[in-house]
Amino acid sequence: MFASHSPRHRAAARLAGLALTTVTALALGACSGAGKDGGDTGRTDAAASSRATAPASAPASPSAPPSVEHSDAPSPTHSSQAPSPDGPPDAPSPQAPARWAGGKQFVQIQNAWIRDGRTYLSVRSARKEPVTGPIEGWDIIPGKGPYTTVRMAPEGRVLLSVPLGDDSAPHTYSQAQFITRWWALPAPERGWQGYDVSFDPNGEVVRLQSLYRS
Template sequence: MTINKAWTEDGLTYLSVRPAQKKVNTQFDTWEIIPGTGAFTTVITTKDAQALLTCPVRDEVAGTSRAELLPYSPAQFVTLLNQLDSGLYDGIGYDLVFDGAGQVTNLKSLYRP
């Protein structure tokens, strides 16, 4: 998925998302994100959702480990995302996990250069 905006309103965190494709860049052990087209859809995160902001393709990627990945709350994620240059949004991919009610319970940014 790609995210074009995120916001918090009335205690809930909203993400505007669109499907994207990801493929492994074997030269650098990173993900390459291919943004989708069409309209963005708004989804809600659960109050206890976690956001992991870097996710290596493989555990052995130099300089990273899963132990170093710290979870952020949805509100912290909104703050960090909104500090990015909006021109970067299409190049950053996210894996989202949804619960049975269609709310995001887990979000991981994909490791890329």
């Protein structure tokens, strides 16, 4: 018995096959789209994570401060420094010249101070000449060269007369009183005072007497 293969039956078979092919294609396309979307999402998440964990860029470093240039010029010597009641910060060794030890000198004082309970004087040799006339006194001739720092012995005596003392005749004062009175004088007047000083064998001043000046 032969099967019927009429045109109507063949058309129906072709339509059924076409429908099956369309359904299969749609199913495959849906799977492919899901995979593509998943890949994009993964890449987006990875990029976001990378940005979140990346350290912030370091701020621009401030410009370095200009370097300080150190001058090779020598520092001023003690003789060029202004006097200070505390003494110069780098006072020379309080050792009188060897030729002064055990002797006497007539000097001028550029600076005077007390440090650690000891009295120091910055002195330079000078000369004195008597002045005669209606008013007797002394002419002081300044010396030349640098000043030298000397130290007074703890028991060193100080004798002062006008203008450092209260009388024309010399009277005894303490070393601290001498420093106070010396600094109380105007600077120009301090520079024109003269002193007879005596040194012990160690070069320390054991006696200081100011020259009377009216």
